[in-house]
Amino acid sequence: MSQAHPSVPASSDACTSILDNDLYKFTMQQAVLQHYPNTPCHYRFTNRSPALAQLPAKALPWLKEKINDFAQLRLCPEERQFLEEKCPFLSKTYLDWLQDEFRFDPSNEVAIQWVTGVNPDNSSLQTTSATVDSLSSTSGSQDDHAEITITGLWHQVILYEVPILALVSEAHLRFGDQKWSHEGQFEKAKLKAERLVRAGAKFAEFGTRRRRDFETQQIVLSGLKAGSPLPSQAGRGQGFLTGTSNLHFARTMDLAPIGTMAHEWFMGIAAILGSAAKANQVALERWAETYPGHVLGIALTDTFTTEVFLKTFKGSVARDWPGVRHDSGDPGEFMERMIQYYDQDPEVGKEGRKTKRIVFSDGLTVDKAIQLQEAADAKGILVSFGIGTHFTNDYENSPAMNIVIKLHSCAGKECVKLSDDKSKISGRPAILEEVKQQTGAMI
Template sequence: MDDAPVIRSLLETDLYKFTMWQTLLHAFPANDAEYRFVCRNVPAFPLSELCEAVNRELDHLCTLGFSDEELTYLGGLRFMKADFIDFLRIFRFQRRFIEARPGEGAEAGQLVIVAKGPQVHVMGFEIFVLAIVNELYFRRLCAGREPEVLAEGRARLAVKAARFRDYAAAVPATLGADAHPFECFDFGLRRRFSGAWHDEVVATLKREIPQVFKGTSNVALARRHGLVPIGTMAHEYLQTWQAVGVQLRLSQRAALEGWVQEFRGDLGIALTDVIGMDAFLADFDLYFAKLFDGLRHDSGDPVAWGEKALAHYAALRIDARTKRLVFSDGLDVDEALRLHTHFAGRVPVGFGIGTHLSNDLGPKPLNIVMKLVRCNDQPVAKLSDAPGKTLCDDQTFLNYLRQVFRVPTAG
C-alpha cells in the first residue's frame, strides 16, 4: 500500500478541534494537559508492532505547518477569530511533547502514546494520532489484498447510499409531510481505513446523495469538496473545566457559559454525556436551553436520551421543533433510519456517522481513542452514559465526581 506520510496537511482534522482549541487558547492559555491513547478492542496483531512506524509519522507531523490558503479558508469561517488564525500561522507541533513506545508489563503488546505539555500545544495531536495508527494498521493488515478490500468497501457504500436515498425520498409519505428530513454527515476521520478511502467516501456521498449528505467533520475534505465542516465541542472541552479552579459542581455550567461567550450564537450543539444526561440536564436550564440550538448524543440508549431531551424542552416550555438532536454514537444505516423514524415527527434530527462510513470494508475496525486524562496536574473524567466509555485514571476522583453530581454507580 501507499508508503507516503499518513498526514499531509494540518487541516486534516475534525472541526471541533479548531473550535475547542480557539476557546481554550482564549480562556486558559497556560493550561497543562495529558492525553493518552487507548485501544478498546482486540486488534489482529499487537499494536506495539507499529511503534517504529508511528514514531516516523509523528516526526513528519511535527514538520508540518498551515499554508496561507488553508488559513484563508479557516479564517473565512465566521466563528474563527483573527488572533487564533495568527496563532495557527506560527504553530508547529513539538516532538518533545509526545511519546510513542511499546507497552511493558501489564501493557505488553499495547501501543502506549502519551501527549503531555501545554494544552494548546498537545490537544491537537489526538485526531492525527488516531488517523496515523488506523492507516498504518490497515496498510499492514490488508497488504497484498487492497483491490479486493476496496471493491468490497465500494459495494457496501453503494448499498448505503441507495438505502439513504430511498428512505429520504419516502419520508413525506411514510412519516407525514411535516416530518423533518433525513440528513447525515461524515464523522469518520478518527477511525478511517485510510485517507484516500475517506476522500473517496465523502466524494461518493456528495455525488450520489446530495439531498441527504450535508457535510463532514474533516476540515480538509470539507474544503476540498465544497462541503460544510461540521462540529462543535468534544468531551475534552467540558472535562477541562473540571480542573481550572471552578467549583466542580459548577464546571458544566461554566463550560457552557464559556462556549456561549466565545461563539455568541454560532456552534450551538451541546454535548451531553461527559457526566451523563441526567447531570447535564440538571445544569441545562432555561438560559442555556434557549441559547443552544440543540444537543448531541454520544453514549447510552439513544431513544431514552432523546425522550429525556424532549421532555426537558417541554418542561421549559420550549418548542422542540426549534431545536435539533444530533446522534453520533456508533451509528450504522439501520440505527440512523430507526432513530429518524422515531423522532423526525417531533424534532429536527441529524446523524453523524463515523466508522460505518469510513471503515466498513470487511476487516474489523479498531476501536481507538485518545482522551484527556489530566489537566493542570489534576485528574479529569468522562463519566459516560455507557459504562464502557467511562474514562478516568483516578478512581478516587471518579468516585468524588459521582458524589458531587449524584450519579449512581453503574451496576
C-alpha cells in the same frame, strides 16, 4: 470477497495537511486560547477492544516517523482563506496565531513506547517497556501493547488526537490485518447515502479518527457525495449529506465543515475548577463567550452523564441553545428524554421543542440512523447524524480498532469522563468516586 491489500508503500498520504483533522479540535483550540492559555495537560491513548484489533509492535517505527512529520505542517494561505470563508466563527486573531505561531513539536510532545507483560486494564501488574528504536518485530504476549502519551500546554497539543488516531488505525492495517482493499468502497458509500437520502436523514461524515486510511476516507466521501443531492437542491422530505468533520476534505471536496465541541472541553474545565459539579455550567458559558449567538450551539450532554448535564441545561439555556449531541447510551431513550425535558421546560415547551435538534454520533450505522429518523419524524423533533467508522472503516471480516485518546490530566489534576455508557467511563476509581459524589451522578 476482499482482496489482499497492496504491499506497504514507502510513503503515505496521511496527515499531509494541518487541516487533515476534525473541526472541533480547532474550535476548542480557539476557546482554550481565549479562556485557559498556558494550561499544562496530558493525554493518553487507549485501545478499548484489544482482543478485537491490536496494533503490532512492528508498526511503531512507521507510526513514529509519521507523527514526527507533523513538525513540517503549516497553515498555508489557501487553507487560511478557506477557514476565513467557511468558518467565520474563527477569529482573525486566532487564525493569525495558527498560521504564524502554532507549530507541532512531536519530538518533545509525543512519547511512544512498547509495553510488555501488562494488561492495559490492570496497572498493578509488572511492566517493562521498549523504545520504538529497540523493538523486535513481534509481540511476545497478548497483553503487550503500544503506549502513546501527549504532554504540553493544552492549546499547543490539542490538535494531536485525531491525526494520531487516524495513523494508529492505518498502522494496524498496514502492518497487521492486510486482507482488504479499496475495491467497492465508492459503491458501498453511494448506496448508504442513497438509503439515508430516501429516509429523509441529514447526515455528516465523522470518520477521520478511525478511518482505514486517507485514501479510503477520500473514496468514501466521493461515494457519499454521489449518492446525495446538494443541500440546496434536496427535495421536500429528502435527506442529504450535510458535510464532513474533516477540514481538509471539506476544502478539497467542496463540503461544509461540521463540528462544535468534544468531551475534553468539559473534562479539562472540571479539572481546572477542581469541581465537576460546576463544569457543565462554566463550559457552556465560556463556549457562548467564544461563539456568541450560539453559532456553534449543539451541546454535548454526557461527559458526567446526561442526568447531571440537564441540571444546568434548563430555562434560558435550554431555550437559547439550538440543540444537543448524543454520544452514549440508548439513543431512542435519549430522544424520548429530551422531548419530555423540552416539553416540560416553560422556556421551551412543545412548540419550542419542534425547533430543537438532536445530533446523534454514537457508533451509528445506516440502519440505526434510519430508525432514529423515523422515530423523530413521528415524535416531532429535528435530528441529524454524524456517522464515522461505519463510513470510513466498514470492511467485512476486517474489524476497525476501537481506539481513543483522552485527556488524562489538566492543570495538574486528573480528568474524568463518566458517560451514559459504562464502557466509555475513564479515570481512576478513586477520582471517579469523587466526581460521582460532587455531581450526584447515578452510574
